[in-house]
Amino acid sequence: MLLKIKANQLLNLEQIPLIHFYDFYNCILAMVENEEAQIVHYLGYLINGRKMLMIVMRTHKQSVGELHIGVTYAPTEYLSFTANHKMFQLFEREIFEEYQVKMLGHTQLKPLRNNFENYEFYSIAGENVHQVAVGPVHAGVIEPGHFRFNCMGERVAHLEIRLGYQHRGIEKLLLATPFTINRAAILIEAVAGDSAVVNALTFSEMMESALNLLDEKNEQGEKDEGEIENLKMIRTLALELERLSNHIGDLGALSGDVAFLAPAAYFGRMRGEFLNLLLLLSGNRFGKGLIRPANNYYTVTITDINQIEKKLDELNREIIHVSSLLFSTQEIIDRFEGVGVIDYQTALKLGVVGVAARASGVSYDVRKSFLPGYYYNLEQQNKNINTKNKNKNTSKNNGDVLARAETRYFEALDSIRLIKFLLESLRKKIDQQQMVKSKMDLKDVNKKVLPISSVVVAINEGWRGEISHLMITDNMGQIIRYKIKDPSFHNWPALALAMRDQEISDFPLCNKSFNLSYCGFDL
C-alpha cells in the first residue's frame, strides 16, 4: 500500500498513492507488527488548506534498508498508534500540537515545544512519593531542559522530560520567501552545532537531488565523476571527524561523571584536537560553512593531509591507551555496569536509533543499510563499517551505560580507520592534480528553482544516529514543509525509561551515556 522509495529520490506528490485513512492505518499497523518496520518520519502538513498526514517507514531485507512512503487526509481524530506501539509517542504529540489532530488512547497527549501555561506533569500519588524538579538551567554548561522525577526515597519511579526551551522556529524560518540556499544552509547548520556537518550534508544531498545538480555535464558533455568523488570523500572525512570528536568527548564526560578525572582530562583535550582538525579542513571548529549543495568550501593540500594523518596516528595511540585505563579500572566498570539498561526488545519497541540502539544489540546503521554518499564506494572497496564490540572481557551489548561507552569507543576506532583510508585515497588524487578543489559556484545554484509538487527524503548516520530531512514543495515550487528529524527525537523516551528503578544520583551518568540533543529536538 505504501510506496517503496529510495533515499534522496525526487518524487512527484502525485506518484504517491493518496489512500483512505482506514487503509493507511491498517497498513502501518501491519507493517509494524509483521515486518518490524520503524518510523523515519510521521508528520502533518497543509496543502490547499487541507490537513494531510505523511509517513515514512523503514524496513530491512537482510541488511539492506528500504523506505516506504504514504499519504492520507488527516482525520479530526483517530485511535492512536501509540496506544499499541510506543515508538509513535513523540511523533503523534508533535502532530497533535501543530495540526490539532486528536489521538484517542494516547496517554501523554500534551504540548511538546510550546504552550506550556497549563502543562500538567505526570504525578504518582502516595505517601512516600516526592517530586524532584531539575532545570531548565542546569549546574553545568549545557543546554536547557526540564526533568521531573517522581521518586520513592532515592529510587526513581518515573521520569518525565519536558523540552522546548530551545525552540527557535527553524522549520518555520526555512519556509521564508525568497528561499536562498546559502541562507537555508546557515539555518540548517544551526539546528545542532555538534551535528552541523551531518545536517549540512543531509540538506545538501537533498538539494542536489531536488535540483539535479550533480548530473550536470561539463563543457565536453561528460559527467565529472572524479570531481564528484572528491566532493563525497571530503564530506565523509568531515562526517567521520565529527563522529570521532563527539564520541571521544562523551567518553571523557562519562569518566568525569564517575569522578575518574585523569581520563576525563585526557579525552577532553583529545576532543579539542579533533575539532582543530575539522578547523584545518573547513575554517570552523564544528565544520560550519564546509558543505553546501554541489559544493564543498575547502582546499586540501598535501601538507594538510600529512598533518591530519600524523595527528591521527598520535591520537589513535593515545585513545587506545587511555581507554585501556578506563575500561580496566574495576571501580569504573562497577559504576557503569547494569546502570540505565535498555534491553533489545525495549530498544526495538521504542524505535531507538544510533549508538544507543547498537549498544542494545540493534545493529541498524544508516551507513550500512542505505550506503549514502561515499559509503557506497567504501563498500565497493571492501571498506565497510565495522563497529562491532570487540571487548572480550565485558562486551555484552546489553544496553547499559558500559555498553554505550564501549560502543562509542569501538565506533571511534572504526572512524579513525575510515579516515585513514580516505586520506590515503585523497593523497593519490592530489599527486595527480596538486590540490583538490570545490566544484560549482553557489551563485549558479541559487538561481535554480525547486521542482513543483515534489517530495524528497534524505537520510544519513550522524554521530547520535539516523538523521533525516524531508521536504515538500507545492505547485509553485515553494517549500511548504521542511521537516528535520534529529535522532534524539527517537531516543529521549529511552532515557526516561532507562531511569526507571534507578538511583536518582545515576541520572547524570545515564544522561551522558545517551548524550542526546536538546536543540536538535526543539528546532
Place this chain on the structure above:
Amino acid sequence: MSKVTLERTLEHTFERIGKLVNERLSKLLFNRFEQGYRTTKYPDHLIHIPSPYRGRPEINFECDYSIMNLCAQNCPQQALLISEERKGMDLGKCVFCGECERLSEEKFIHFTTDFSLATARHEELFLCDENPLPKIEKEINEKIRKLFGRSLQLRQVSAGGCNACEQDINVLNTPFFDLSRLGIQIVASPRHADGIMVTGPVTKNMQQALMKTYKAIPDPKIVIAVGSCAISGGPFYQSSEVVAGVENILPVDLFIPGCPPHPLTTLKALIDYFKVTL
C-alpha cells in the same frame, strides 16, 4: 634514540612494572607520562590558528562598488551595510561563513586568523573606515577590574542556540586552555557568580529562566553575550520565537562575536576586559 623507539621502550617498561607491581597503577602512570604537560602559556606566548580559520575580517572599502553591493545582497545574515553614506560590516550579525570572501575573491573582504574580536560597546562591533579593529578600551569600568581582575566566577546560561557556543566554552576547562589558572571559574549557582555568560538568541521559552538567573546574582554583576546569536539573534534574527539578542532584555557589558567564537576569542576577551593578571 628516535621518538618512536623511545615510546615503545616506555610502553614496554610500564607493561613490565604492571606485571610485577600493579597493573592499574602502571597504566595510570604510563598515561600520565604519555600525555605530558599540555597547557598553553597564552597570553605570555602567542598561539597561531591555522590559516583556514576565519577570524577578524579585513575590509577594503576602496574596492569596486559593484562587488561590495553583490556581497551585501548575497550575505545570508545581512551583516554588510553598503550605501552612499555608510559602508561597513556588523560583526554581531556575521556568522563567519565566508560567502563574501568567496564572492569578492578576497578583493573586498578577507578573513584573517586574528582571533581578537570582542568589544565592550555594541556600536564598535560595526567595522567601518573609522573603526577598523574591534578592541576593548582600557578606561572602561576600572571598578569592575579591581573587583574581579584576580578572581572571577561566572555562571553560564544557554538560552537557545545550537550548543556550539556552549561546547566551546566547555573546552576552556580542558587542560590545554585551563581557564582556572587565570582565576576564572564557571560555577554551578548564580548565587556564587559575579556575572553571566549568555549564549543563544534568548528564545521566548527561556526568557523567564534567564531573568530569574540574572536576578539571583548579587550586585555588581556583569553580562557577557557570547556568539552572534546572543548579540543579534544570529541565524534566527527573523524568528518570532526569539527575543533576538540579550541586549533587548538585559544590559550587556561584553560582546564576543563568532559562530561559535573560537575558545581563544573568548579567552582573550575575558583577559582583556577584566585585565586578568597571572
